[in-house]
Amino acid sequence: MPNWGEVLKEIQETHKKYPGKNPLDIVRRKYLKKVSTVTSRNVIAYYSGWLQKPKAPDTAVNDKDKSGFMLTIHKMDKSKGLDLILHTPGGDLAATESLVDYLYSMFGHNIRVIVPQISMSAGTMIALSAKEIILGKHSNLGPIDPQMGGMACQAILNEFEDAKRDIKSNPHAASLWQVIISKYHPTFLGACKQAIDWSENMVSQWLIDNMCSDDTSKVGGIMKMFADHKKQKSHARHISKKQCEEVGLNIISLEDNKELQDAVLTTHHAFMHAFASTNAVKIIENHNGIAYVEQSVPSIPTK
Template structure:
């Protein structure tokens, strides 16, 4: 008979009923595709304002955890559901994924992969989307303000003042909010994001295209042009993304794959809605890196799929990070 402590440890390993159900469908998706499967899910829709829901450097630990022990020759299907996040963290994460799987990565977007999530999708060889799926613009943000918008506003002010100096008092309180190096930093951030995605497209998704350089430039231009997209929150459908030139395949074309993907998606959304989890990185073997409200939990080992288990333990407090003030130079974010 196991001791009290042994039973407690067994409960922790098996996880909650949500974990059991979600992992059943993750294993099923793996059986359908024959490829490694990793979910990268954020709960920003279920937990608005929660710190840590965006792409950040802490996510690298999660991917290291779930990739360890996988047969990397089988490639990777990466299920993305994220609002975006830090540009530097996104670049580092993609570099790591490429070092593990080279370009044999498919992005699957059941619902939303915005901003930096779109950048990650562009780093994959194919993107699988449904009629309900959306990508988003990749223009970077500074303190939750679009870098393109800041540059455009500054240029507009300069043009109007040069034509009519009497408008200086109208523009002065607006321009006064900008610190001395902000415009230059915005321009560099825009160039950084564009160059990054262009390089990934040329090396991966468009590698077999004869005109891959010009095609990649066209795609990046459409994804990053604030004048075209109008808003950083713009939702770009599968049809629009395909028209841009991205390798988009419709989820509805394969009924078995659609059923398996959407089952995983719904199980993830239920987990994010009904538990303290706000970010999940997990593979088809049940190895997970879950970030709960002020707690991180790593679960490894086989999952009992025959009976429900006890809920996850209550979170322990850890000090949250303080977000940057809008007026100061914050980490470049594509979110």
């Protein structure tokens, strides 16, 4: 299996072999095609460059992504199902719901998610909508508790409840708590509660309809693992493959298929080189080389 440095060397050699052509595209698409060849399924890679460009706009899941998926799904044989390779920090809840609904309308429930490294927050929600998730020993998912202004909604509600209890038992504490809770207004607290209900109900239904359709009793434990802020403590918590298996998710080990492992991880390295060497901040690309590239300049569909 080519490592990061060997993939870079192949890109450099490809540049010499095919002058005037983009070696990053050639190498990346070669291995993305190989993933499809191994699985005999449609493949779409959804990659964000947030690790290389943490301050760049448009790295998160958003409504513009639908255009990329529409482009890459066009003309696919939907009966072959979809393997979706995910690498994302997460993003907008409404955009995530709309995207999953669209994928269901195209492929039914015949969707698998592959996580070569990390798929957090809304990315984990997308993974939980699949029938199976393929993870390596190094792969991570993350908590799905919604955020408001960078703060966990459940933590905000918990803090407000702590304030009420403390003030009730010790009225003199009111002046101290006032400084803290004055930043929260009733509408904001209500929005936090609604966001929690929305995300939990949505993901629970996806699990019931797809991954846990044969055993819905597992849904409660899965939601406890991924949606309970009190359990995970931080929205940035990395949840391991072992934890995913223990809680009852339908997990396939990437290491069980050496040929698929080689293709997926080499594809991953190729995407990382693309973000490091270009202005791209997000790439949605299929196994036929059709890609939607979001850059620091307007997005460019390519073939």
